[in-house]
Amino acid sequence: MMSLGDVERVVLALPGTEEATRYGTRTWKVGGKAYAWERPFSKADLKRFGDETPPSGPILALVVEDLAEKEAVLQARAGDGFFTIPHFDGYAAVLVQLDEVSEAVLKEALLDAWLVHAPADVAKAHLGNR
Template sequence: MATLDDVRHVAAGLPGSEERSTTGGAAWFVRGKLYAWECHPWPSIPADMREIIAAELVVGVKVADRMDALALVEMAPDVFLRSTTGWGEPKVAFRMAAIDEDHLGELVTEAWRVQAPKYLRLRLDEAGG
């Protein structure tokens, strides 16, 4: 089962990444832009999704566009939540207990790429990331 420490490990290898505590839990930023976060069962989340988030660890990440999020949900509906809130779109949330570590690394890194400026993306690419 993946943990927040696994997210921290991936994020630590991404240039310019920083972790901050928020009212909803841990969150990761690059140059002030949010790219991954621990989900919190906010009242604005649909009740069935809020129930999952309240019962287990769920992480959200930015994605390039809404179609990417929909594709992930369709590909693995037992891993990815169909919706959370409208805030911060496009994004996708996933159940940490159901994600494998390789896929977690890909999701966090791609979320970072969506938010990172070009010079940081180039730095990661030059480092072999």
């Protein structure tokens, strides 16, 4: 069970990460591009769930490399709290229910999202120091 505080701790350890506010929610960027952000459900999102109960707790959105990667992540991590909603159709990002994800999986997913936008030299230096 992870929290937004855990997300903050992990992302601020990634070089070049900046915290910002976008659409009233916390967003983390590298190279000027968002790679992770809080994603509460909008009224339209909730309506689309219909009779189905939406995932609870804090929700995090993460970019992925492309739509093929999105499908791979969703298949591999469905049991770890990863999912998507119609609002994200055609967009290379996944959602994570923080109440359902382990620390190890969250760290890996945040690193993968960071790598999508991290400058190549920064990424190489960081990965070389691991």
